[in-house]
Amino acid sequence: MLDHNPLSSLSQDTFIGLQSLMYLSMVGTSLQQLPHPSFCQHMPALDWLDLEGNQIQTLNYSILKTCRRLEVLLLMDNQIRRIPENTFQSLWRLTELNLSSNRIRELPKNTFKSVSKSLLKLDISHNPLLRIHPSHFSHLTHLQSLALEGIEIPDIQTKMFLPMKNLSHIYFKTFQYCSYAPHVRSCKPNTDGISSFEDLLANMVLRVSVWVMAFITCFGNLFVIGMRSLIRAENNLHAACIKVLCCADCLMGVYLFFIGVFDVKFRGQYNRNALLWMESVECRTIGFLAMLSSEVSVLLLTYLTLEKFLVIVFPFSNLRPGKLQTVVVLASIWLLGFIIAAVPLMNEDVFGNYYGRNGVCFPLHSDRQEKPTAKGYSTGIFLGLNLVAFLVIALSYSSMFYSIYKTGINATDMRSRLHTDVAVTNRFFFIVFSDALCWIPIFLVKLLSLLEVEIPGTISSWIVIFILPINSALNPILYTLTTSFFREQVEVLLCRWQRRHISKKDRKSLTSSTIFMETPRPPCYQPPAYLQQLSLTGADPHNA
Structure with missing residues (x-):
């Protein structure tokens, strides 16, 4: 063992007389080259040679030709x-070869043919190899x-x-x-943070979360589509846009x-099915569906934001889309989203397996x-x-809030104005925050991948399962369930449902006047203004 001695060079006579030497270790000795013509000329029994961490630049057949009994050759970090x-042609007993962390750019395709019958362990890691044949x-x-x-293997x-x-x-x-x-x-x-050697989704949290997020996203959007179909819409065109947005998010x-x-x-x-899965139809x-959903959703949100921006910032302009314009815009958005998602599927020679870069079939990072x-x-x-x-969404909502704030400065009722400003601020904040x-x-992640920064796979898995569907899950809440008009309409539906369950017997026992003045009613029920006025004057509501 001659490890860590400053032996920058060796002569041919250095090992004379070591006929029985079997093990030689020269780790970190700053050795720049091995003696020619043969390193093992005076060590015929040598079967273990460790030259790790030196500065050796040349290796060829003439150096190793007499090392016929060599079984382990360690040349890493040179x-x-x-x-x-033909470098290893004479090493017919070689069982372990380590060439890792060198500067090898090319290996002839028959480099290891001469040791094929004996070699059990081969390490060529961390070499700048241009190609693996x-x-x-x-x-x-x-x-x-x-x-x-x-080592990158582009044509694996x-x-x-x-x-x-x-x-x-x-x-x-x-x-x-x-x-x-x-x-x-x-x-x-054995994992990229998303998948593992055994499973498509690497851990239990991801397995449970994918079902939870799928349920929340589908149920929330289907619920909004159903409710908006039942209740009367304040603006039919806007309601149609929201339902189309829910359809996109549902995808x-x-x-x-x-998944x-x-x-x-x-x-x-x-792992037995991974390659077939990633290359499957x-x-x-499903990668196409995810891309279609995200792009249509982004484009629709931008359109809805710009529409709202025109109404609030320019209230007296005539820039209001009609029915035909809205239909054309919605159809164009779906067509554009479809094209964006479908283009990578049209030419595999140009795009490769665009969606099959990972187990979840979404092209998140390069x-x-x-x-x-x-x-x-x-x-x-x-x-x-x-x-x-x-x-565009962030700047538009900022402009809308500023416009509302400026308009509210002249309001006479300061308490009402403050309440409105807080409500608008909260709503706008959560819309921009969710985006x-x-x-x-x-x-x-996309920027870092372009800069070739190593991105942990666990980050990708969290983004695909949790972050990417956030908008799809929250859009029904932000654009429907939190609006005052929608809440009022739901209350009206609940009131009607409760009133229908008042028994006929109770209704017959009450007079027409007490129906409006004395009968306990659902908390949300408020009689129309003209009926309240009539009841104050003592007039009969039925005659009225």
């Missing part, structure tokens, strides 16, 4: 730039462990790893690569529902494997269209 094809590992039928950490294929029937452990840069080696018992990393609930269904389907055996379809066209397209959608829409809560994390 400066090796090139490995000739499909036949690099085809001869390594006895290999049990393969480490490829830190299942056939790269199938010949290695005995492979039990494999180590990749990203979890998505694991799906290309489904026969390997242990693959690391997000459908997307979450199917939950397929999570149950693949439970315990996800089902994955692309990676180096993504095609440039797909990366540019998703950037244009998330950091272009959606960011502009969010800024910010949804889209700002998505903007940040």
Whole structure:
């Protein structure tokens, strides 16, 4: 053991006489090159050589040709730039080879052919390899462990790893690569924060949450659609826009529902099905639905905001959309949303598997494997269209509040004005806050991924399951359930329902005057003004 000694160079005679030496460790000795023509000339029994953490730049056949009994060769953390094809030709007993953390940019495709019958463990991690050839590992039928950490494999294929029937452990840069080696018992990393080796959704919180969010989103939007269909609308065109918005948001609930269904389907055996799932029609379809829902929702919210902006800031203008204009705008928004979601599906050669980049089929962040066209397209959608829409919504609501505040300065009833300002402020704040809560994390993740910042997978999972559906879940509350008109109409419906349940016997026993003046009524019931006036004068309401 000669570890951490300042041995920058060795001569050919350094190891003369060590005929029985089996183990040699020279870790961190600043060694720049190995002696030529043969390193093991005087150590024929050497079977373990550890040269980790040196500055070796050259490795070739002439250096190793007499190391025929070598079983373990550790060369990690050196400066090796090139490995000739016949480098390991004489190492017919080699079982472990570690070339990690070097500067190797290219490996000839038959580099490991000469050690194919003996090699059990191979580590070429953290090298700037430009390409892994499909036949690099085809001869390594006895290999049990393969480490490829830190290496991008743009053209990764299942056939790269199938010949290695005995492979039990494999180590990749990203979890998505694991799906290309489904026969390997242990693959690391075993999760991307969203999916794991066993399950589509990595942990119990995600599994429960996807069902809860799906239920809240679907039920809330369907409830609003039903209630707005039953009650009289103050503005029919606005009500139609809200119902269309609920339809778009409901698609997000459908997307979450199917993610939950397929999570149950693949439970315990996800990695065996991961590649087929991400390339399946089902994955692309639900990814399409999620994109369609989010984009139509964003565009509709922007349109509703601008419509409200014109009414409040320019109350005396004639810029009010009619029925035909509203129908045209709504149809155009759905058409545009459909085109945005469908374009990546039209040409796989240009966009690749746009929706199948992860188990939840949503193209949230970019990676180096993504095609440039797909990366540019998703950037244009998330950091272009959606960011502009969010800024328009935020600025419009700020202008609306300022306009209302300015108008209220001249109000004579200060208490009424203060109450109105607080109500308007709260409502506008929560509308903008919900949009910010949804889209700002998505903007940040997209921006960081473009800057090639490593993003933990758990962040992606929380954004897809919790953050992305926030608007879809909250829109029914913000745009319908919290409005004063909607609450009043619901109260009227409840009153009518309660009045219908007053027994006929009780009604017959009461006179027409006591019906209006003495009979206990639901708390929400208020007689029309003209009936109240008649009762004060003693007139008979029926005759009136």
